[in-house]
Amino acid sequence: MYGVVMDITERCKVEQALARYADIVSSSPDRIAYVDRGCHLLAANTPFLRAAGHAGEIVAGRPFKDACGKGPLTALLYSSLGRCLDQGDIIVEDIQELGRDARPRDAEVRLFPHRDDQGVVNGIVINIRDVTKVRETERRLLQSAAVYASTSEGVVITDAGGTIVAVNSAFSQITGYTEADVIGNKPNLLNSQWHPKSFFISMWRRLLRHGFWQGEIWNRRKDGEIYRQKLTIRRVVDPRGRVLNFVGVFADRSAASTPPQRAEHLIHYDALTKLPNLLLFESRLEHALELGRHKETKIAALLLDLDRFSNINDSLEHHIGDELLRAVAMRLREVIRPADTLARLRADQFGLIIEEIYEEDEIAEIARRLQSSLRAAFWVEGHEVFVTVSIGIAFNDDANIDRGTLIARTESALRMVKRRGRNGFRIATSEPSEPRSDQQHMAAQMRAGLRNHEFQVLYRRGFDLLDKRCILVQARLHWAQQELGLVTPERFLTLANDMGLALELSQLTLRTACRQLQTWVAQGLPVTCLSVAISETQLIRGDLVPTVAQLIEEHPLTAHRLELEFSEALLFKHREQIAEIFVGLNRLGVMTTLSEVGGGWTAPAVLQRLPIKTLSIHADFIECLTDSVHDQAVVQAIINMAQALNLTTRADGVRSDKQFNLLSTLGCNEAVGDLWGEPRSAEDIQILIDPNKPPTRPRPYRS
Incomplete structure (x- = not known):
């Protein structure tokens, strides 16, 4: 017996592959068929046969026309078969036929030539696909494209x-x-x-x-x-x-406006912010007052002044200031009602009219919202800018109040806010808060106080935030008045300036402080720095550097123990003059500090050109530091800038351990404030600095 064993693995693989292909063809929703060169139908899937009217399989080899019957599709296929066989190219045709529901259907017909091993076309694969949805989508896209373009x-x-x-x-x-x-x-x-x-x-x-x-x-x-x-x-x-x-x-x-509307818009609206201008604001305020009288309802007028906005224009380019004004206008609009009138009245001043007020507390809440809306930084052409606002508010308490009187009250309230340090709001009363007679009385008291030597320099200590040691003493003038008690400089300096007494008081402070520093140094007291604030009157007089040089000579001092503070506002108001003074003081060896930093905008490019040692952060930003993310951001920005310029940072107005610890975490170097007690006399400060040194009172200065 003979046995023959054959390896049919490859044949089985081929059969399995053919079976898979057959499954794919049979399960396809497309109509698929195969025709030989003689146009005989050799194979077809179920969708093809069903469309041709056959319930089951057809006998292979039937002529294509017989198998498919008559109709437009068969005619198209038959003519296309001839072209495909002759040319050997893929043929693509579109045709519309009736579906089972008698509705027209779009079909795409594709004929693929099948070649043998020698490359001769020996058959055609037919693929008919229903593309009705595709064509509908294409038509919609074309329509959309036409709309899109036009x-x-x-x-x-x-x-x-x-x-x-x-x-x-x-x-x-x-x-x-x-x-x-x-x-x-x-x-x-x-x-x-x-x-x-x-x-x-x-x-x-x-x-x-x-x-x-x-x-x-x-x-x-x-x-x-x-x-x-x-x-x-x-x-x-x-x-x-x-x-x-x-x-x-x-x-x-x-x-959208017509030419007449545009002209009307130009007359009544600010071109920069697109807000109503002063003309339209006054007109609407008149109307609101009339309506308030008729309805017996309250209205409120608010004046909003951007604090130290001129500093931003001076330190940065004016177009950046314009962009900032637009951004401020947008934020303010977002926190008021659509019916309220927000207007731009002047360069950095906005007006707001709020009608039908039922409780005064409503206005206080609105003022807080307005201030809060400006707390987050503004980014203008890569510059991070912080803005605060002072707000004066007045009501139509008197039914017969006119527009001018109401505006005057808001202006009075606004002035009070600015006197008290800005970045706040105040509601005006029907009577002036500081009658002229009171101011005149206080002025007379100040003149008497100078004659009676009631003005005295008090001192407070400043500390290093890292090792918590006393590193400086700050000198400030106070007024010990019999009726008023101890009056801080914030309460009397504005009036002193109006009276022409500011220079005399400032010189008194500087001379007294220098004399006290000489006394402490002679006693061996470890006072390494005494800081004195310089006023605008001292600055514009023009002889500050010679005056300081004379004081150093009169009271033999090591010049670097003396520090003079200049506010940020002075820097921007008198930039050229202050730059010369800084250079002159630097030659003497006197240290200079820029105080109240953060209220305006201190550009690094300006600071780089000045011999400044320290940036003292405005007390307003320290007051709510632990609760305000905005204030923390401002303080951190100032500290980062100072570190980049190799400057020391000092926080003014520190009152709590929480503030102290947070400032230390943020990277601040020094701090001064009520945390270490209220301002004290030279004798009391001397005991605090060195309890072993008995205090010695310097010879009093007589102006």
Whole structure:
């Protein structure tokens, strides 16, 4: 017997592959068939046979026309088969046929030539696909594209990551950016910097949650012009809910006015902020007062003054100040009611009219909201800028009050806020808070106080935040008045300046402090630095450097023990003059400190050119430091700037251990304030500095 064993592994693999291909063909929704060169139908899947009217399989080898019957599709296929066999190319045709529901269906016919091993065409594979939905989609896309191209509204499409992938011609006409400018960029290249981050966070939160956002937004054209858009954004998702695109459609609201309306707008609206101007504000205030009289309701007028805004314009370019004003206007608008009138009255002053007030507490809350809205930093062309605001408020308490009287009251309240350090609000009373007679009486008392030597220099200690040792003594003039008690300089210096007494008082402070420093040094007291504030009158007199040189000579001092403080406001008001003084004091060996830093905007470029040793942070930012993220950000920014310029930082007005510890954490170097007691006499300070040294009173100074 003979046995033959054959390895049929390969044949089995081929058969399995053929079976898989047969399964794929049979399960495909497309109509698939195979025809030989003689146009005989050799194979077909179920969808093909069903469409041709066959319930089951057909006998292989039947002529194609017989197997498929008559009709437009068969005629198209038969003519296409001939071309495919002759040319050996893939043939693609579109045809419309009636479906089972007697409605027209779109079909795509493809014929693929099948070749043998020698490359000769020996058959044709037919594939017929129902493309009705595809064609409907294409038609809709063409219609959408026509609308997209011809609409007057700007359209911008981004991918899921927010990168711009398409814009229409209206987008370019409105924004000034071409398609090439924006493709591949983010939409934030249009950002006007008017809106706070919270605005965009709210927008995206709603867009991602609901798939839709609509509202008004201020954007910037390519030429820098700020304009108002009405914007709608929609989220586009696939059937599984995955984000594919975001589509934004916007209209330019600034172009909606007719020429007469534009002229009216120019007369009554501020060109920079688009807010009502002084003319329209006064008109609306008159109307509000009349309405208040008729309805017997309260209205409130508010004046909002940006604190030390001129410093920003002086230290940075004016166009940055303009951008900041626009951004401030936008933030203020967001915290008031649509019916309230917010206007720009002057360069850095805004007015607000609030009607139908029922409780005065409402206005206090509104004032707090207005202040809070400006606490977060403004980013303007890469500059981080902080702004505070002083607010004066007045009500129509008297039914017959006129516009001028109401405005005068708000101005009076605003002046009081500024006298008390700015960054606050005050509600005016119907009577002036400081009658003229009271001021005259106080002025007379001050003159008498000078004659009677009631003004005295008091001292407080300053400490190193790292090792908590006393490193400086700060000298400040106080007034020990019999009726008023101990009066701080903040209460009398403004009046002293109005009376022409500021120079005499400032010179008294400087001479007394230098004489006391000489006494302490002679006693061997470890006072390494005595700090004295310089007033504007001393500065503009023009002889400060010679005066200090004479004092050093009269009271033999080591010059570097003396520190003179100049406020940030003085620096920006008298920059050129103060620069010369700083250089002169530096030659003498006297240290200079810039005080009240943070109220304006101290540019590093300005500080680099001045021989300054220390930046003293404004007490306003220390007061609420532990509770205010805004104040912490300001303090941290000042400290970072000082460290970059190799300057020392000092915190003024420290009152608590929490403030002390936080300042230490933030990197501040020195601190002074009530934490170590109220200002004291020279004798008391001497005991605190060195209990072993008996105090010696210097010879009193007589002006």
